[in-house]
Amino acid sequence: MGFHLGDDTDQGMSEINLIPLIDIMLVLMIIFLVTATIVNPAVKLNLPKADAAVVPDQPEVVTLSIDAAGVIHWNQDVVSLDEVAKRMNAAAQSPTKPSLHLRTDREAKYDTLAQVLARANQAGLTDLAFVSEATH
Template identity: 45%
Template sequence: MAMGSLSDSDDDFNPEINTTPLVDVMLVLLIIFIITIPVMNHAVKIDLPRASNQPDEVKPESVNLSIDAQGKVFWNEEEIDSNQLSLRIAAAAQKQPQPELHLRAERTTQYEKVAQVMAAAQSGGLSKIGFVTDPEKK
């Protein structure tokens, strides 16, 4: 029996849409979503540890070591000789945290003097040596 048709032939075109399978599929999907949504929202409650964000690191001091064009050495703007330089480097190497050595030299300073100061710092135990330069002014 064809719905909406007055003839008994099966070859006639039926323009009506059968919505029964569509309703069945929608009901099945609705039931699946009703069951699975509470499972997806389930969360495990745990007590996480708290962390502080304050650094415990002490910033090391820096030592300004300058060499002028004549080869004179200045420790934090105080002129010293090679014996005092060795003693101060050894004392600075014993500090914790170890200070950084900022080495400044004039443009006309002989490289030999700079190399001697670097060798004294390395043999004295200072491991952090930085070169400080001034950019060329135009």
């Protein structure tokens, strides 16, 4: 009774196992990337001093409110949809486009809001925020 493993030819192992080699290469690559970011110093510059204060460029905020009856308010002024379109087109022409904060009553018709959003899109005003009340 003999014990037999494989075939009778004495060929030895003909394949190289690449998994340990890949593991070592990945570890070396990670070490290289970490040390390359630490070793690379920032560029040394002698910057000039300035006394002027930095003024942040804050865009104007326009609050558009739509009440339950469908009346539109531009900040505090009551306006029509045509007037909203005119004001949005004028605001879009300014160097810093305003940010629109939309406040809509829970009972307002969606159609009015959709028309206001369509006019904002046509004017090119894309900075929109929906205002809601916080719940506790």
